[in-house]
Amino acid sequence: xxxxxxxxxxxxxxxxxxxxxxxxxxxxxxxxxxxxxxxxxxxxxxxxxxxxxxxxxxxxxxxxxxxxxxxxxxxxxxxxxxxxxxxxxxxxxxxxxxxxxxxxxxxxxxxxxxxxxxxxxxxxxxxxxxxxxxxxxxxxxxxxxxxxxxxxxxxxxxxxxxxxxxxxxxxxxxxxxxxxxxxxxxxxxxxxxxxxxxxxxxxxxxxxxxxxxxxxxxxxxxxxxxxxxxxxxxxxxxxxxxxxxxxxxxxxxxxxxxxxxxxxxxxxxxxxxxxxxxxxxxxxxxxxxxxxxxxxxxxxxxxxxxxxxxxxxxxxxxxxxxxxxxxxxxxxxxxxxxxxxxxxxxxxxxxxxxxxxxxxxxxxxxxxxxxxxxxxxxxxxxxxxxxxxxxxxxxxxxxxxxxxxxxxxxxxxxxxxxxxxxxxxxxxxxxxxxxxxxxxxxxxxxxxxxxxxxxxxxxxxxxxxxxxxxxxxxxxxxxxxxxxxxxxxxxxxxxxxxxxxxxxxxxxxxxxxxxxxxxxxxxxxxxxxxxxxxxxxxxxxxxxxxxxxxxxxxxxxxxxxxxxxxxxxxxxxxxxxxxxxxxxxxxxxxxxxxxxxxxxxxxxxxxxxxxxxxxxxxxxxxxxxxxxxxxxxxxxxxxxxxxxxxxxxxxxxxxxxxxxxxxxxx
Amino acid sequence: xxxxxxxxxxxxxxxxxxxxxxxxxxxxxxxxxxxxxxxxxxxxxxxxxxxxxxxxxxxxxxxxxxxxxxxxxxxxxxxxxxxxxxxxxxxxxxxxxxxxxxxxxxxxxxxxxxxxxxxxxxxxxxxxxxxxxxxxxxxxxxxxxxxxxxxxxxxxxxxxxxxxxxxxxxxxxxxxxxxxxxxxxxxxxxxxxxxxxxxxxxxxxxxxxxxxxxxxxxxxxxxxxxxxxxxxxxxxxxxxxxxxxxxx
Numbered sequence: 057x058x059x060x061x062x063x064x065x066x067x068x069x070x071x072x073x074x075x076x077x078x079x080x081x082x083x084x085x086x087x088x089x090x091x092x093x094x095x096x097x098x099x100x101x102x103x104x105x106x107x108x109x110x111x112x113x114x115x116x117x118x119x120x121x122x123x124x125x126x127x128x129x130x131x132x133x134x135x136x137x138x139x140x141x142x143x144x145x146x147x148x149x150x151x152x153x154x155x156x157x158x159x160x161x162x163x164x165x166x167x168x169x170x171x172x173x174x175x176x177x178x179x180x181x182x183x184x185x186x187x188x189x190x191x192x193x194x195x196x197x198x199x200x201x202x203x204x205x206x207x208x209x210x211x212x213x214x215x216x217x218x219x220x221x222x223x224x225x226x227x228x229x230x231x232x233x234x235x236x237x238x239x240x241x242x243x244x245x246x247x248x249x250x251x252x253x254x255x256x257x258x259x260x261x262x263x264x265x266x267x268x269x270x271x272x273x274x275x276x277x278x279x280x281x282x283x284x285x286x287x288x289x290x291x292x293x294x295x296x297x298x299x300x301x302x303x304x305x306x307x308x309x310x311x312x313x314x315x316x317x318x319x320x321x322x323x324x325x326x327x328x329x330x331x332x333x334x335x336x337x338x339x340x341x342x343x344x345x346x347x348x349x350x351x352x353x354x355x356x357x358x359x360x361x362x363x364x365x366x367x368x369x370x371x372x373x374x375x376x377x378x379x380x381x382x383x384x385x386x387x388x389x390x391x392x393x394x395x396x397x398x399x400x401x402x403x404x405x406x407x408x409x410x411x412x413x414x415x416x417x418x419x420x421x422x423x424x425x426x427x428x429x430x431x432x433x434x435x436x437x438x439x440x441x442x443x444x445x446x447x448x449x450x451x452x453x454x455x456x457x458x459x460x461x462x463x464x465x466x467x468x469x470x471x472x473x474x475x476x477x478x479x480x481x482x483x484x485x486x487x488x489x490x491x492x493x494x495x496x497x498x499x500x501x502x503x504x505x506x507x508x509x510x511x512x513x514x515x516x517x518x519x520x521x522x523x524x525x526x527x528x529x530x531x532x533x534x535x536x537x538x539x540x541x542x543x544x545x546x547x548x549x550x551x552x553x554x555x556x557x558x559x560x561x562x563x564x565x566x567x568x569x570x571x572x573x574x575x576x577x578x579x580x581x582x583x584x585x586x587x588x589x590x591x592x593x594x595x596x597x598x599x600x601x602x603x604x605x606x607x608x609x610x611x612x613x614x615x616x617x618x619x620x621x622x623x624x625x626x627x628x629x630x631x632x633x634x635x636x637x638x639x640x641x642x643x644x645x646x647x648x649x650x651x652x653x654x655x656x657x658x659x660x661x662x663x664x665x666x667x668x669x670x671x672x673x674x675x676x677x678x679x680x681x682x683x684x685x686x687x688x689x690x691x692x693x694x695x696x697x698x699x700x701x702x703x704x705x706x707x708x709x710x711x712x713x714x715x716x717x718x719x720x721x722x
Numbered sequence: 723x724x725x726x727x728x729x730x731x732x733x734x735x736x737x738x739x740x741x742x743x744x745x746x747x748x749x750x751x752x753x754x755x756x757x758x759x760x761x762x763x764x765x766x767x768x769x770x771x772x773x774x775x776x777x778x779x780x781x782x783x784x785x786x787x788x789x790x791x792x793x794x795x796x797x798x799x800x801x802x803x804x805x806x807x808x809x810x811x812x813x814x815x816x817x818x819x820x821x822x823x824x825x826x827x828x829x830x831x832x833x834x835x836x837x838x839x840x841x842x843x844x845x846x847x848x849x850x851x852x853x854x855x856x857x858x859x860x861x862x863x864x865x866x867x868x869x870x871x872x873x874x875x876x877x878x879x880x881x882x883x884x885x886x887x888x889x890x891x892x893x894x895x896x897x898x899x900x901x902x903x904x905x906x907x908x909x910x911x912x913x914x915x916x917x918x919x920x921x922x923x924x925x926x927x928x929x930x931x932x933x934x935x936x937x938x939x940x941x942x943x944x945x946x947x948x949x950x951x952x953x954x955x956x957x958x959x960x961x962x963x964x965x966x967x968x969x970x
Contacts, residue, residue: 107856122777123843125884126785142864181860187852187907187914189877196867214877220784221880228851235847243840266832295779329752334760335781464783467800467807468754533856582767584760629772633734634833636775637767 059312059692059707062494063167068713069149072171075495076538080545087112089551090544091275093260095247095302097124097230099132099223099525100508101281103532106229109238111537116273117230117239118262120246120297120639125227128283128295129528132219133340133461135201135211136525138176143200147208149173156523157714159205159392160488160516161666161682163318165690166713167495168513175534176526180212182533188225190214202345203521205392205721211522216340216461222525226532245271246639247302248567250278250309250504251559257306257504258553259560261567265639268632270567272560274553276544277503279536280306284487284509286319288647288654289599290591292484293325293338299643300650303491303510311499312692312705314512315489316650317658317668320519321600322485323349323396326468327416336483337468339419340461341521344389346424346454347478349396351408351417353377358408368410368418368477379403387721394518394667394680395721397482401600402678404481411479420477425450482600486524488515488667489657492692492707496539497531500692505540507531512690517666571631574641579624583640586621590614590644590651598655603671607659611652615700618648652699660704663687675718684716723749723810726818727762729774732831735838739831741820751811755798756781756788758810759821775834783807783948786883789890790835791822796887796946804885804948824890828897828933839886841932842900848928849921850904852913866912876910879903881949888943888951894935899943901929902959903951909962919966926963 064071082090090113094105097119105117119127139152152173157164180198184190190212191199200209214221233239244265251259251272259274285300286292307313324339352358353375360366379399381388391399400417403409410416429450433440440446451474455462465473491499491506493513499506508528515523554560593613597606621644629635664673664680665687673681690707725746732739746765749758756778763773779787788805792798798808813819821835829837880903888899905922908914914921937956944953 103856110855121779121785121787122839123786123884125843126779126787128780128785131780131782131784140863178857178860180863182854182856184863184866185852185854185857185860185913187876187911189873189880189907189911190863191877192868192870192873194870196869196873197864214880217784217881220883221877224880228846229856231843231847232851232853234843241843243843293782295785296781297779330750332750332753332757332761334754334757337782463802464807467783467803467809470809470811537856582764584764626767628767628770634775634836637773 059492059705060494061165061707062496063165064495068166068170071167072174079538079542082541082545082548084112086548088114090114090547091116091552092277092279092540093118093273093275094279094281095260096127096281096283096510097227098127098129098281098283098508099219099226099528100532101127101279102223102226102230103529104279104281104507104536105239106226106233107533107537108540109233115233115239116242116275118242118245118247120244120265122243124230124241124243125224127223128298129223129525130220131295132525133216133338134342135203135213135218135522136179136222137203137210137522138180138212138526139173139210140177140180142198143209145208147210151208152176152210154714155206156514156520157516158719159518159520161518161680161719162516162684162688162711162714162716163315163665163709164516165513165709166711171535172514172527172530175530178534179526179529183222183225186225186228188214188221190221201342202390204341204344204390204396205387205520213342216342216458219525222529226529247305248642249563250306251563252309252501253553253557253559256502259555261563263567266634268635270564272555272564274555274560276547276550276553277505277540279505279507279540280491280510281507281532282510284490285647285650286484286487288590288651289484289594290587291328291333291336291595293322293336296335299646301643301646303506304646304650306491306499306501306504308695310501310695311504311506312492312694313490313653314492314690314692315657316654316693317661318488318517318666319484320393320486320488320667321397321482323393323400323482324419324480325483325485326465327411327479327481328413337464338483338485339465339478339480340458341393343419343458343461346457347389347419347421348378348423349380349389349417349419350376350378351403351410355407358410361410362412362414377408384721391721392518392520397600398669400482416479416481418477419480421454421473422477425454425474428453486519488512488517488519492690496542497536498539498543503543505536507536517668570642571638574625574627574638575631577625577627579626581624581626583625583627583637583644586617586625587640587644587647589617590648593617594651594654598658601669601671602658604659607655610655611659611700614648614652614655618652621645621648649699653693653702656699656702657691657693661687661691688716723751723813723815725749725813728818728820730822731774731834734833735830749810751809753810754781754806755792755808755810756806775836777836778806781806784883786885789824789837789885791824791890793820796824796890797948802948802950804883804887824886826889826895826934828895829886829889839884841934842884842886844932845897845901845925845928846904849924852908853917868911872910876907879906879910879951879955882951883949885948887946887948889934891942891946892935893940893942894938896937896943897929897934898937898956898959899947899951899953901925902955905959905962906955909958918962919969922959922962922966
């Protein structure tokens with residue numbers, strides 16, 4: 057099967073407009089006769105559900121949480137990009153497009169990224185109309201900050217809770233439609249399988265997580281907005297319940313899975329403190345606007361710090377290595393995430409790490425506190441030579457910008473980051489890979505769409521900061537509502553899809569059999585036991601740096617672990633009530649397949665690009681070495697029974713508007 | 723650390739519940755409270771017992787999933803954090819810890835420590851929104867300037883995570899802090915003023931219909947709120963409500 061990405065013809069700046077001018081539309085009266093299922097209620101899912109309902113479709117929305125508002129988009133901190141150029145600093149649609157393609161290390165699809173940049177401006181307008189309280193300046197206009205990988209300030213924000221505010225905006229739009237009866241909201245429900253009728257996605261099988269009931273739900277189209285698969289690493293900044301089950305089930309039913317090896321390891325997270333750890337906490341990239349990253353320049357100082365004999369504040373300025381500023385003078389502490397993460401790993405591997413395990417670097421606000429303090433003293437006409445006063449004034453400014461993040465750090469680590477530098481280390485944060493989709497955001501299954509983090513299309517091999525919120529809302533508010541109409545136009549006469557069709561019965565029986573298998577297994581180890589083992593394999597061999605030998609080992613180890621899991625997992629309780637262990641068992645079973653495909657994809661990609669770093673392919677300075685001649689394509693995998701049998705399909709990436717060069721932030 | 727846990731166990735919504743005692747050893751200060759419960763559950767599963775069910779998801783204090791009434795306080799003894807950010811360094815070796823669900827008529831127990839907070843969703847569905855469709859041609863975001871002071875206060879109100887600690891802490895099980903935070907967010911912004919009258923009336927009506935109690939201004943909600951939502955919001959909602967009622 058040849059992949060058809062359905063990119064419209066014409067100049068890149070006109071493609072989306074031309075597309076919208078020529079697609080099929082569904083008239084408002086007919087929309088009432090069409091049902092759409094949306095799985096997931098993060099930024100993409102909730103914005104899509106609300107918008108589709110506003111247009112007149114009947115929407116059924118599913119989430120495993122007890123309320124749509126709790127989807128993990130809520131935890132996004134720093135901001136959302138939009139090419140508004142409010143700051144007059146040279147921003148434009150083209151520049152946002154260019155930065156995103158370059159930031160993704162030239163492994164994304166140009167047409168999709170340009171569309172994303174075009175609609176980015178509408179998102180901000182829409183959210184303000186919804187009453188999202190974005191940060192403002194004293195004149196009453198919206199404020200911006202800078203994020204990594206760009207030279208303009210295009211990031212809109214709401215302190216360190218931008219994701220929360222945007223998600224609550226989309227949730228409020230959903231609530232309005234739930235109140236009108238246009239959205240039926242199924243909370244504490246998890247999708248267990250996709251139902252195909254005559255080759256088209258026509259419904260899902262879902263489990264009611266409170267009663268254990270297996271339910272059939274039909275629709276004319278199914279939209280997957282279930283997020284990323286970073287929890288394949290067990291430890292990550294994802295929520296505990298974040299899972300790949302919906303995405304993996306559609307993969308097993310025929311949706312190709314693209315670039316699974318593109319994973320974002322975020323540079324600024326709170327380091328691991330012990331074996332009991334259940335999750336990792338991010339410290340927003342926005343902190344790199346004001347924080348300076350460093351390690352001691354001398355090995356003996358790093359050793360003394362690890363042994364508790366020296367404090368970071370004891371190290372004089374001359375003996376500190378601000379390694380990002382040293383290596384990348386143009387972008388400094390605001391290099392993209394993949395680069396900042398690898399640089400931290402490089403320093404720690406070389407022995408300069410600063411916590412007990414040697415896996416941490418400093419993020420220091422002393423310089424920013426002093427700078428802001430002096431600024432405030434000047435504004436207020438106070439004595440700028442009073443060091444104590446300067447620190448007090450500066451700390452207040454920093455608190456105003458990042459207060460909740462500093463508080464969170466202090467609660468977790470028990471150290472005051474206003475007085476001593478934060479300790480940070482990279483952690484798994486986002487997956488750029490995901491379900492393959494065409495320009496319509498449709499998967500290789502007709503009628504099955506994938507939006508937000510669960511698809512692969514816009515971020516290439518590395519996502520820039522503040523671009524995930526942009527993509528989730530772009531897909532849900534401004535892209536899918538058009539493209540899905542184009543698909544549904546011929547379906548206006550179909551009528552309601554019956555859930556009594558044999559395809560529904562068969563899918564339901566398969567789901568029940570799988571659940572019974574877990575319940576009857578009576579093994580000896582908990583689900584977490586296996587999940588943690590999988591996570592260790594992934595982090596050690598498929599993590600920040602990969603090589604062929606380690607990847608081959610990982611593939612074998614994951615396959616063996618999967619077999620062990622099915623023989624030996626123990627799920628207590630029963631299947632007919634709330635059973636959180638059973639919920640986890642289904643999710644981990646899918647991760648145990650996805651992890652193997654992930655490693656296989658990483659092994660086949662004999663180059664380094666963005667978040668995928670193969671040790672064999674690096675420049676003499678240790679930067680990622682792409683191979684555009686052989687690997688400028690999307691790797692889309694077709695399921696064939698086992699991850700090891702997956703078949704590779706290639707979508708060549710054509711760059712007409714951006715010149716492929718070695719990515720440089722020097 | 724060695725602890726004695728006394729935990730509310732309840733098989734389902736209809737079953738009777740009771741406190742069950744569990745000794746627990748090997749807990750470290752750096753663990754979060756929920757990681758401590760993970761350790762307990764792992765032990766229970768290995769022994770062939772049923773693990774304790776509790777709601778949790780992001781474990782970074784923002785999704786509002788986690789609840790738990792710990793030693794008589796919503797989210798336990800620390801201030802300004804929900805249960806997932808409560809750390810074991812707040813407790814001492816040898817402590818006995820009582821762990822119960824959030825209790826309110828409008829929050830029925832589903833199982834063990836898991837409660838049904840969908841009443842909060844229904845209150846939002848009654849009016850917690852601004853009626854604007856996703857527009858093909860929205861107004862520019864900077865077309866209407868908003869005073870920074872108002873935008874900041876709207877933001878402060880909007881940081882509510884919907885956990886329900888306010889209800890659990892209130893002797894009347896009142897949801898006034900939760901509802902007033904949403905009403906305030908919109909009341910403070912020009913975009914929200916247009917529907918202010920209907921919004922406050924509809925949300926309050928739904929709040930009453932869900933069986934939440936009345937506010938008697940004890941302020942317990944503000945003390946226990948993990949996000950520091952201010953009582954000022956309740957005062958503002960009362961003004962909004964009075965004004966809306968007079969307008970009829």
